[in-house]
Amino acid sequence: MSYTALYRRWRSRTFDEIKGQDAITASFKNQIMTGRIGHAYLFCGTRGTGKTSVAKILARAVNCEHPIDGNPCNECPSCQAILSESSMNVVEMDAASNNGVDDIRQIRDKIQYPPVDGKYKVYIIDEVHMLSQSAFNAFLKTLEEPPSYVIFILATTEPNKIPITILSRCQRYDFKRITTDTIAARLREISDAENIQVSDEALHYIARSGDGSMRDAVSLLDQCSAFQFDRRIEYEDALSILGAVDTAVFSDLVRALSKKDVKTGLQLVAEVIDQGRELSQFVSDFVMYARNMLLASTVDDLSGLVDMSSENLKRLKEDASLLSTVELMRYIRMLSDLSNQLRYATQKRILIETSFMKLAYPETDASAEGMNARLAEIQRTLRNLPAGTPLPATAASANAGDQNNVAPQPALASTPKKVTLPRAQYEDLQLLKKEWRSICAAITIPVLSAALLRDESYVRPDRDRSGMTIVTRSRATAHLLEQEASIPEIRRIVAEKYHKDIRFSTVLSEENEAATVYVTDEDLSKIHMQVETEG
Structure with a gap:
């Protein structure tokens, strides 16, 4: 006996067996039990979500002699005939290959005859969006006023291609992707x-x-x-x-590219090719890994958003800390473009290798994203420098060339300054420092959110200790913060997320925040270094 594929052998036979479409199956069970059955249905959704299975179950249920709670019994002669595909009452048509006016005319001719046995004649038309415009026009009147014993079930993966005149004559059900x-x-x-x-x-x-x-x-x-x-x-x-690749390969690749270690990155690509992996799938999975890194860097709770083990999730967060939000968005954009280009590329390996080189060296990318990634890279280099280290030539030149947008870098302070704060304001400051990137990412003004994240803004206490000041070194970002809706938006987010009403102001500053130590009065005795005290 020939082998039957699992997806055919395990096709759902009742509404209760359909997975992930509870609202739709509940609706059809109620229609069967109450007898309120429509004459035309449109099933929309991506492949494999249950459209055809529900259509066949519905065809059996409306003709079943002994339905059970809205489900077909699958035991009566009518159900058995439909299951064996020998029933004259259920007609399946593939509109991809039967899409002309003549095919619709045949349906119009056949529906004039009532079913020999059973209650309804059911026509299941798959990929209905493939019908020609003339066929749709010929189908309109029949679809709107069919005989009382006829039910049309139209299935499609592209409802946008169906004329509105057809859509308006059907009950539409959208099948969602299954989790x-x-x-x-x-x-x-x-x-x-x-x-x-x-x-x-x-x-x-x-x-x-x-x-x-x-x-x-x-x-x-x-x-x-x-x-x-x-x-x-x-x-x-x-x-x-x-033909897939373990996430550890993507982690190693991100770490190599962030360090401009192109040799290691290309060796990893070579290993993937030697193992016979599908390169298009490899790039698609890398896009997903970059997306997960972006979420890890901007979202506090990743449950339900990232599907990973705790060990891989820990490594993902470590990888996300290596790149700024701007760089991660550039990764996603470039890798998505690469994925599209691979469909028609004859030299996929070369295309992937050159794209990875561009990721490692943003200075080769003349786009705005490339410039922003380069600035983020310079800022990360400056933050990692020990105190007192002279600025690298590239960083100094980059700062000099961006004088219209970013204020000059301050000199590194030699002696830290201590500022004492009330306990409540100190706790608010620590909370805002910890959550500042998440707050910026939650801002609903896209331009302001991107500017605050890109320019590495931060918060510090007001001079009069009555609130907090948002400090930025970018004149463009300072201008955005001065807009009427900006500060109220930030205040609203802090109130909703952390239940704290904090007054904010903004300042364009060249001060070095790293040279200021904020403490409470009771913590003063714990500091064992030379400081300047500011009350």
Whole structure:
């Protein structure tokens, strides 16, 4: 007997077995139980989300002799005939290959005859957006006023290509992408029933590779089980079979590029190629890793946003600290462009290598993003310099060339200055220092948010100790902060996130914040160094 693919063998047979589309299945169960069945439905959604499965279940349910809570019994002669695809009451048509006026005319001719047995004739038209304009026009009247015993179910992955006149005649249901956890739970159910030995980590990776499609994920599980049928499928096996790359490679790549170690970066690419990995998938996964780094650098709670083990998550946060937000956004933009270019490239390796060189050396990128990345790199270099170290020539020249936008770098202070604060204001200051980047990222004024993150702004107490001052060295950012809505927006975010009402002001300053030590009166005795005291 021939082998049946897992996704066909495990196709859902009732509404209750459909995963990840609870609202849609509940609606159809209620329609079956109350008898309020429409004459035309439009199912929209990406591949593998259950459109065709729900259509077939609905076709059985409306003709079932003994429905159970809105589900077909799958036992009566009508259900059995539809399951075996021998029923004359259910007609499936692929509009990709039957998209002309004549095909629609055949449907119009056939619906004149009522069903021989059963209650309804159901027409399932898949990829309906592929119909020609003439076919859509011929279909309009029939779709609007079909005989009472006819139901049309239209399925499409591109509803934007369907004329509005068709959309307005259908009940529309949008099938959402299925979550990774839901797919993983279904894969575990299938693997246990099929005696497929697979680790949870590998199963979760397969579910994630399905990219929201249950059918794709089940097909990948089928592929892995065929390759490793005699032993347990581990995470490394799934990576090897599916041609994917472990996240450790992306971590090593980010660390190499951040240090301008192009040789190591190109060696990692060579290893990926030697292992036979799919380069398009490699770049797509790298885009996702860059996205995860951006989230790690701007979002406090990553639960539900990043799917990683605790060990990989720790390494991800370490990688994110190596690059500024501006640089991470440049990574995502350049890698996304690279992913699109690879579709038509004949020399994929060369294209990837040159793109990685541009990532390592932002000075080769003449775009605004490249300039911002270069400035962020210089600022990071300056922050990491020990006190008293002369500025590098590149940093000095960069500062000199940007005098219109950024104030000159201050001289490094030799003796720190101590400022005493009330306990409450000291605690507010420590909170704002810790959360300042998150506050900036939460600002709903995009230009202001980007400027504050790019210019490495910070907060310090007011001179009169009554609030906080936002300090920036960029005249452009200072101008944005002076706009009427800017300070109230920051104050609102702090109040909502941390339940503190803090008054803010702003200043363009050349002072060196690192040379100021803020303490409370009771902490004064704990400082054992020469300081200047300011009350």
